[in-house]
Amino acid sequence: xxxxxxxxxxxxxxxxxxxxxxxxxxxxxxxxxxxxxxxxxxxxxxxxxxxxxxxxxxxxxxxxxxxxxxxxxxxxxxxxxxxxxxxxxxxxxxxxxxxxxxxxxxxxxxxxxxxxxxxxxxxxxxxxxxxxxxxxxxxxxxxxxxxxxxxxxxxxxxxxxxxxxxxxxxxxxxxxxxxxxxxxxxxxxxxxxxxxxxxxxxxxxxxxxxxxxxxxxxxxxxxxxxxxxxxxxxxxxxxxxxxxxxxxxxxxxxxxxxxxxxxxxxxxxxxxxxxxxxxxx
Numbered sequence: 561x562x563x564x565x566x567x568x569x570x571x572x573x574x575x576x577x578x579x580x581x582x583x584x585x586x587x588x589x590x591x592x593x594x595x596x597x598x599x600x601x602x603x604x605x606x607x608x609x610x611x612x613x614x615x616x617x618x619x620x621x622x623x624x625x626x627x628x629x630x631x632x633x634x635x636x637x638x639x640x641x642x643x644x645x646x647x648x649x650x651x652x653x654x655x656x657x658x659x660x661x662x663x664x665x666x667x668x669x670x671x672x673x674x675x676x677x678x679x680x681x682x683x684x685x686x687x688x689x690x691x692x693x694x695x696x697x698x699x700x701x702x703x704x705x706x707x708x709x710x711x712x713x714x715x716x717x718x719x720x721x722x723x724x725x726x727x728x729x730x731x732x733x734x735x736x737x738x739x740x741x742x743x744x745x746x747x748x749x750x751x752x753x754x755x756x757x758x759x760x761x762x763x764x765x766x767x768x769x770x771x772x773x774x775x776x777x778x779x780x781x782x783x784x785x786x787x788x789x790x791x792x793x794x795x796x797x798x799x800x801x802x803x804x805x806x807x808x809x810x811x812x813x814x815x816x817x818x819x820x821x822x823x824x825x826x827x828x829x830x831x832x833x834x835x836x837x838x839x840x841x
Contacts, residue, residue, distance in 0.1 A: 561584065561588040561590045561660045561661060561721075561722070562588075562589075562590050562591065562658075562660060563590060563591055563593065563657050563658060563659045563660055563661075564581050564584060564585055564590050564591070564592050564593065564659065564660070564661050564662075564663060565593045565595060565650075565653060565654050565657055565659040565661070565662045565663070566578060566581045566592060566593065566594050566595065566662075566663045566664070567595050567596075567597070567650050567662065567663070567664040568594055568595065568596050568621065568624060569596065569665070570596060570617075570620055570621070570624070571665075573665040573695070573697075574624055574628075574665075575628050576665075576695045576697075577663050577664065577665060577695050578592075578594070578624065578625065578628040578629060579628060580663055580693065580695055580726075581663050582628070582629045582634055583725060583726060584661070584722070584725055584726070585634050585635070586633070586634060586725075587724070587725035588725070590635075590660075591635040591636070591637065592625075592629070592634060592635065592636045592637070593636075593637050593638075593639060593653070593657055593659070594621055594624065594625055594636065594637070594638045594639065595638075595639045595640075595641065595649075595650065595653050596617060596620075596621050596639070596640055596641075597640075597641045597642065597643065597646045597649040597650060598617065598640070598641070598642040599642070599643070599644065599645075599646055600642045600643065600644070617640055618638065618640050621638045621639075621640060622638050625638060639653060641653065645683075646680050647680045647681075647683040647684050647687075650662070650664075650680070650684060651684060651687055651688065654688070654690055659690055660690060660691070661690065661691050661692075661693060661722060662684070662688065662690055662691070662692045662693070663692075663693045663695065664681065664684075664692065664693075664694060664695075665694065665695055666681065666694055666695075666696060666828060666829060666830065666831050667679035667680045667681040667682070667828065667829065679828070679829065681694065681828055682815060682825065682828060685811055685815060685828075685837055686815055691718070691719070691722060691836060691837065691838050692835075692836075692837045693722070693834065693835070693836050693837075694828070694831055694834065694835040694836075694837065695834055696831040696832065696833055696834050696835070698832060698833055698834075700804050701726075702726055702727065702728045702804075703723060703726050703727055703728060703731075703804040703805045703834075704727075704728035704730060704731055704732065704804060705732045705734075705801070705802050705803050705804045706723070706727070706731065706732070706733050706734070706803065706804065706805055706807065707733075707734040707735075707798065707801060707803040707805070707806045707807065708733060708734065708735040708736070708767075708807045709736060709806065709807060709808040709809060715766075716763075716766070716767060716770065716807075716809075717766075717770055718838065719807045719809070719836055719838060720767070720770050720771065720774070721774075722836065723805070723807075723836065724774040727771075727774065727776060729775075729776060729777075729780055730780045730782075731771065731776055731780060731781050731782070732782045732784065733767065733781065733782070733783050733784065734784045734786060734801055734803065735763070735767070735783065735784070735785060735786070736785075736786050760785065764783060764785075767781075767783070768781055768783075784801075794823050794826070794827075795826060795827060795830065795831075795832045798827070798832045798833060799832045799833075803832075803833045804833055804834065805833055805834040805835070805836060806827075806831075806833055806834070806835050806836070807835075807836045807838070808835065808836070808837050808838065809838045811824065811837055811838075
């Protein structure tokens with residue numbers, strides 16, 4: 561990983577975002593780009609007062625970086641942008657910098673916001689090809705209880721590689737693999753069951769091999785297989801398994817709902833743990 565983009569809003573949440581980015585950058589030798597986008601509807605052109613405001617904001621971003629990144633070898637650059645649509649500016653910077661990871665805070669819906677109005681995070685996820693790490697208020701320095709919303713045809717290597725520097729030596733992995741039955745009268749159903757069993761076993765072997773390459777011993781990996789994705793549907797479900805981070809590989813179908821009460825939109829607005837969202841799928 562060479563480039564990490566961190567979207568900051570100059571609030572108390574920024575400290576958590578930068579600490580996460582700093583840890584990832586230390587392990588991968590990546591460059592951190594701090595970006596603050598100011599929402600504005602003003603006309604083109606800049607007067608003296610606006611220039612001073614820009615200088616003040618850039619000073620705050622630089623101070624934020626200086627106060628929260630202690631490792632001397634971490635490379636960091638700061639950026640300031642403005643526009644009517646915050647998500648567009650973040651997305652443009654991510655594409656321009658060829659960011660391999662975007663780190664940002666959750667975007668909670670405010671008041672009686674109409675259902676068709678999407679948050680900045682939701683808009684980004686509908687367009688992003690890059691992974692997005694959403695830091696919650698319940699963050700931990702190391703992840704020891706990881707929930708993977710994947711299926712047998714998904715390759716978990718990208719998400720595990722991103723998280724590798726933050727995984728605990730003893731790890732519990734919750735993952736989804738559709739249940740298979742051993743007895744079917746129908747030949748096609750029996751064949752499908754065998755295929756599902758093979759896929760589930762291959763996924764398990766792949767995850768163990770992948771984690772071992774990152775120094776986590778097989779005897780310290782505890783795998784819990786779920787036969788339904790319901791265990792990752794709501795905030796309550798994620799809290800029940802005490803996940804430190806939830807990894808989701810497919811979001812577009814879930815995000816296309818217009819209901820603000822949908823499970824995925826509630827997860828994004830007020831996440832019970834950190835979220836790693838793998839972009840378009």
